[in-house]
Amino acid sequence: MTQVAAILGGGVIGGGWAARFLLMGWDVRVFDPDPEAERKINEVLANARRSLPGLSDTAMPEEGRLSFHADLDEAVGPADWIQESVPERLEIKHKVFAQVQAACRKDAIIGSSTSGFKPSELQESALRPAQIVVTHPFNPVYLLPLIELVPSPVNDSATVQKAKDILTSIGCFPLHVRKEIDAHIADRFLEAVWREALWLIKDGIATTEEIDEAIRMGFGLRWAQMGLFETYRIAGGEAGMKHFIEQFGPCLSWPWTKLMDVPELTDELVDQIASQSDAQSGMHSIRELERIRDTNLVAMMRALKAQDWGAGAVLNRAQPAKPELEDSALPIVTVQRAVPLDWTDYNGHMNEARYLQAFGDATDRFMEMVGCDADYIASGGSYFTAETHIRHLDEVHAGASIRVETQVLLGQGKKMHLFHRMYEGGRLLATGEHMLIHVSLETRRASEPSDAIAAKLGEIAAAHASLPAPEGAGAAIGKR
Missing domain, CATH: 3.10.129.10 (Hotdog Thioesterase)
Incomplete structure (x- = not known):
């Protein structure tokens, strides 16, 4: 039996969710009072149809049916999954959830795309608080796999597992955020980088282009395939993460950035980080991690090279000269x-x-x-x-x-x-x-x-x- 997703809000994020579900074989029912919603979602869908199938080496599921509904109750009635992507105002979300829960199935998952609100805030005054979780995606939703799945203490383990299973089935990576916090995990990193970037511009140190080049020509490529801690584990050499922290930890107290509120690197915290890093990557030697990193970087940079973009454009500019015609009498x-x-x-x-x-x-x-x-x-x-x-x-x-x-x-x-x-x-x-x-x-x-x-x-x-x-x-x- 075909599963059904209801998408509430057809903007960039809602359109991405619609494309993700639809191309993975779900029927999708869209509610958005914007008269341009159908056009906008179909434009997002065109991009998704062009790109998402290229990530699969086997045939994609048969595409589901897409329908647009002027009535919210009609949109959510038969849905297995309801994804809310309305504006980031708590009073609007509360109003939407109240109407949704009056019309939807009790066993449906209600996920919110909120980038900032905690699930307990969304659940306030809800008819069935345990039905609502945060499922925060990253744009483009139809390509990037990360979904921050954030429950509150009222969400039982069965609901969380069901949400994980559904997200995994449509090609996503549900990252279970075990303790709710404003802005979850990823956006807190992005906000820290964003704040520092604004200061660099304000202080006349760098332009927007120079800041973007610093990211995409260097650590952005490394983070794309190993993240923060695995990258630093390699930087610590054969001595590993503990050595890296001992070597570079003191610079956190230096006034390099505007972000100076940092935790004290106590022995307990250092040991905690080192043991977690060992559990994450300790099955590989540093030389093995370096080879894995290098293979991934080559593949990514060659993909960028084919598009003449970012670090790939740099490679193209440095490309050695192609062979020239010399003696036409020989091969x-x-x-x-x-x-x-x-x-x-x-x-x-x-x-x-x-x-x-x-x-x-x-x-x-x-x-x-x-x-x-x-x-x-x-x-x-x-x-x-x-x-x-x-x-x-x-x-x-x-x-x-x-x-x-x-x-x-x-x-x-x-x-x-x-x-x-x-x-x-x-x-x-x-x-x-x-x-x-x-x-x-x-x-x-x-x-x-x-x-x-x-x-x-x-x-x-x-x-x-x-x-x-x-x-x-x-x-x-x-x-x-």
């Missing part, structure tokens, strides 16, 4: 690079998709060499790959230096027939044969290339005609 070096950490698979060697990527990069570089570059493509012409055949001859591991040499088998009219050989040193790893057709990007049909490209491609093809025919060219699986 042309089109790729020279190391095999990155995220190109390896469960067997410990470069996976088959990355062989294709390397050969695809070689084809792209060769196209640039004959004049089919970004400017030419922007003018309306390009080459599309029509057929590919790859032979995997030997394995290669992360860190290996690979080289791809490209031979032109045909460069005439609309056709470009390339044969790539991939080497590590003198060892042949794989070959890739590709037939490409020149197309008009306007009609998406085969077309003649420009005279300049045809001449350059023809010149190289003529020079390569005297080279020996590559072993494996024209072959198919099982054919000799």
Whole structure:
């Protein structure tokens, strides 16, 4: 039976919740008196449909049914989960909860997206206080997994566990905040950083851009995959967390920041932090943690590199020059690079998709060499790959230096027939044969290339005609 979620408030957060539930197969019923609510939520949904499925390596559930309701009682009546995302005013939330509880099922979970109020404050004067919990998300709700699940003493363990199970089932990470506190956990960190940032701007020390660069070029990347304490555990070296605190703890009393109200680092507190850190990460040596950190950072920074964004844009600017066309009478070096950490698979060697990527990069570089570059493509012409055949001859591991040499088998009219050989040193790893057709990007049909490209491609093809025919060219699986 399809489960039902009611979303109260269709703004940025409510829209994100609607998208998360809907794309995970729930029926979603939205209540929001804003006449623009349907348009806004559908725009959020378009972004979610574009991005969320890409996080899954298997098919997503069949999307649920989305409906909009002018009557709150009608929206919440059949709901298993009710998510409140109305404005952050306690009197408004109390009024909404009173109406909701008069119409909803007694076994439904009522979660509040509040970023600041404690659950006990939300539960004041409620018909069934134990039905209400804080479930504070982070934007975009349909992508970021963290949900701060904050109960009060009146919420029984069964309700908390049910909420955890539901949140987990829709791909979230419910962080059970065991003791209610204003602003919960994550926003307290964000507020501390925000306060300090405001002082840095006010005092003329940094601009908004400089502050953002300090975060996203450095510790923001580290925090994204290891958080605060695991990062500092590594900083303490082989001696671990206790050594880090002993070394850097005294600076907390120095007037580095405007945030000077810090707890005294008593032996008891140091031991508590160190023992919790041991429980968190003690199963790994420092060298193992460093390797895990490095692998994660490489994967994240390469993702940013593909988008030419943040630290990835820095990597692109520092990219070594691509191979240049030198002697057109010989096979042309089109790729020279190391095999990155995220190109390896469960067997410990470069996976088959990355062989294709390397050969695809070689084809792209060769196209640039004959004049089919970004400017030419922007003018309306390009080459599309029509057929590919790859032979995997030997394995290669992360860190290996690979080289791809490209031979032109045909460069005439609309056709470009390339044969790539991939080497590590003198060892042949794989070959890739590709037939490409020149197309008009306007009609998406085969077309003649420009005279300049045809001449350059023809010149190289003529020079390569005297080279020996590559072993494996024209072959198919099982054919000799």
